[in-house]
Each structure stands twice: as structure tokens, then as C-alpha cells.
Amino acid sequence: MNVAIVTVGDEILAGSTTNTNASWLAERMTERGSTVECILTIPDDRALIADYVARWSDDFDAVVVTGGIGGTPDDVTVEAVADGLDREYVVHGEIRERLVEKAAAFRDENPDLVEDYDLQLDVDAAASIPAGATPIVTDEGWAPGCIAENVYVFAGIPDEMKAMFEAVSEEFQGDSxxxxxxxxxxxxxxxxxxxxxxxxxxxxxxxxxxxxxxxxxxxxxxxxxxxxxxxxxxxxxxxxxxxxxxxxxxxxxxxxxxxxxxxxx
The missing domain is CATH 3.30.70 (Alpha-Beta Plaits)
Structure with a gap:
């Protein structure tokens, strides 16, 4: 299984964040017998991410993309993957229900933090994935990752990324x-x-x-x-x-x- 890893983030390119995700993923995939053939770091540029996803999904058995998936304005990774695979970017109903419940529980536990903040928009953004994609839901983070065709989208936050990889790690078993x-x-x-x-x-x-x-x-x-x-x-x-x-x-x-x-x- 040949794999390409794409890490997304302006902060990585600026040197303010060390790219530990790529090395961690490469080591875990190699341990499982897959071969990482390429690692690339690119900025939070929706068109650029989409371009690499479109081309590399044809060139590699699997493309792993890590980056912001939380729904803030610079979290363009999941939306860009949808563009690259020519899929609509849609709200996933089951994910949304789960996040609404999670948001309500957080509001009840932290009333002072969310008293004047409407989580509705944040929930819709976080619950959106490419149409037909399989969500990767973990307890470590807010927004889920997803699998669309042979493209795996993980969070950029290391703990969340690791949990998402472990949830699908068996899919990276290879012969090497x-x-x-x-x-x-x-x-x-x-x-x-x-x-x-x-x-x-x-x-x-x-x-x-x-x-x-x-x-x-x-x-x-x-x-x-x-x-x-x-x-x-x-x-x-x-x-x-x-x-x-x-x-x-x-x-x-x-x-x-x-x-x-x-x-x-």
C-alpha cells in the first residue's frame, strides 16, 4: 500500500508549529507494512489542497490529509477535500445530532463560557463532510474526521489526529x-x-x-x-x-x- 501524507497549516510553514503529525503517521504506517512515498506540507489554501487531493487520489493507494477541521474560517481542509473529489460538502445528520447533544452538555457544564454564544453555526460547520464520506468519530475532538474514497482526513491537533488514525489503522496493513x-x-x-x-x-x-x-x-x-x-x-x-x-x-x-x-x- 503506497501512501501520501499531506499536512495542512500556515503555522507549520511559518515554523511556529513543528510538524510532528507527519513523522508520527509515517512511522505507524511503516510499522504496519505500508509504504509512505511522499510527505507534503501546504498552507490553508482551499484550492491548493483540492488540487493535490484530486491528483494524488489517483496516484496513491491512500492519501492522508491532516489539518484544521473544526469549522473556524481557516479550517478549510474537509471542504477542500470535497472539492478535490468533486463531491458536495454537506451536513451529516447523525454527526450533527451527536454534536448538538455534546454542545448542550458543554453549555450546561460551562454556562458562563457560552451564555452569549450561539453554537448553531459551529455545529453545522463541524458536522459537514464530503457527500457519501464515512465519518471518523472519536471522543478526543469536536469535529469528526472522514474517509472519502481513498482519502483519509484527520484533525491537525496531534491527540485528535492519533485517535482518528487508530480508529482506522487496520486499513493501512501492507506487505512491506x-x-x-x-x-x-x-x-x-x-x-x-x-x-x-x-x-x-x-x-x-x-x-x-x-x-x-x-x-x-x-x-x-x-x-x-x-x-x-x-x-x-x-x-x-x-x-x-x-x-x-x-x-x-x-x-x-x-x-x-x-x-x-x-x-x-
Whole structure:
């Protein structure tokens, strides 16, 4: 399953917000065997979001879009997805009923906060999704996410985004497997070995340079677990390897930061 991730937000591009959503999503999808082929950050521009959704929904098995979905003027993500898929943007009746009940409960619990505020418009905006889309409802946030065709729309707030992903995570199961070797060798010295292993085995090999406190990494991936293991064994015989770095607090357990034993994740 090849996936594209689109994170939407002027604040991300301005540097005032760190884009943790994309890295978190990519890691979780990779763990499940999907392949993230592209990550893009774009502003809160309805036409631009719609353009990428229209094109990428044809180019990828799944497109994941995270951004503002709460119904405020700059929350254009869901509406833009509807545009990109050439669908109407409509109020979902069941979602609206749920939000009306939730708003009433909030008003009763916080009368001073909402005494002079009419939540009607906010409810309609938050309950709107592309026509025919499947809502993703969680307890963590106000407005729901949704699935329209192969486009998944999650909230931009990290806790809400994570809850929405977990609700549909089984849909991102794929066939890709990966193993990681750690090496003290400088990246420049690995060229011949990396070229040779790619020629011998039908695998993709990523090389990540060492840092002051962490050895270099060689990540071997393929859809065939046996081929991955063969490539890993070949690399072990031809490249100097080392134990995984020990995460803080794991000194006695002898595991790396991902909780895996040995030199291979």
C-alpha cells in the first residue's frame, strides 16, 4: 500500500508549529507494512489542497490529509477535500445530532463560557463532510474526521489526529517488511556494499549516517521477508556492524530505542 501524507497549516510553514503529525503517521504506517512515498506540507489554501487531493487520489493507494477541521474560517481542509473529489460538502445528520447533544452538555457544564454564544453555526460547520464520506468519530475532538474514497482526513491537533488514525489503522496493513542494521562505518565507506546488496537481492536499502551518539543505520525493506533476511545476512558478512544504541533507562535490558534486542530491528 503506497501512501501520501499531506499536512495542512500556515503555522507549520511559518515554523511556529513543528510538524510532528507527519513523522508520527509515517512511522505507524511503516510499522504496519505500508509504504509512505511522499510527505507534503501546504498552507490553508482551499484550492491548493483540492488540487493535490484530486491528483494524488489517483496516484496513491491512500492519501492522508491532516489539518484544521473544526469549522473556524481557516479550517478549510474537509471542504477542500470535497472539492478535490468533486463531491458536495454537506451536513451529516447523525454527526450533527451527536454534536448538538455534546454542545448542550458543554453549555450546561460551562454556562458562563457560552451564555452569549450561539453554537448553531459551529455545529453545522463541524458536522459537514464530503457527500457519501464515512465519518471518523472519536471522543478526543469536536469535529469528526472522514474517509472519502481513498482519502483519509484527520484533525491537525496531534491527540485528535492519533485517535482518528487508530480508529482506522487496520486499513493501512501492507506487505512491506523491514530490518535495520547498525554500523560504526562512515556512510561514504558503504557505497560498494550498498550497491552490491541491491544488485544481489530484490530489496530497497536506506543508509542513514552516524551521529555523535548514535551509529549509522542500514534499513533493508521488501515485500518478501525471506529476501530481507538473506540481504541482512549478506550485509552482516560484508559490513562492520554494532549493537543497537541503548535508550535512556534501558541500560539493564540491553535493548535499543524501539525495544528490540540485538543488532537487527
Amino acid at each position: 517488511v523491514a530490518r535495520t542494521l547498525y554500523t560504526p562505518a562512515p556512510e561514504g565507506a558503504l557505497h560498494e556494499a550498498l550497491e552490491a546488496v541491491s544488485e544481489r537481492f530484490d530489496v530497497s536499502v536506506g543508509s542513514y549516517p552516524r551521529s555523535e551518539n548514535r551509529p549509522g543505520r542500514l534499513r533493508v525493506s521488501s515485500t518478501d521477508p525471506e529476501t530481507v533476511e538473506e540481504a541482512v545476512e549478506w550485509l552482516r558478512a560484508n559490513v562492520e556492524t554494532t549493537e543497537p544504541p541503548v535508550a535512556e533507562g534501558d541500560e539493564d535490558e540491553g535493548v535499543d530505542g524501539d525495544g528490540d534486542e540485538g543488532a537487527v530491528e
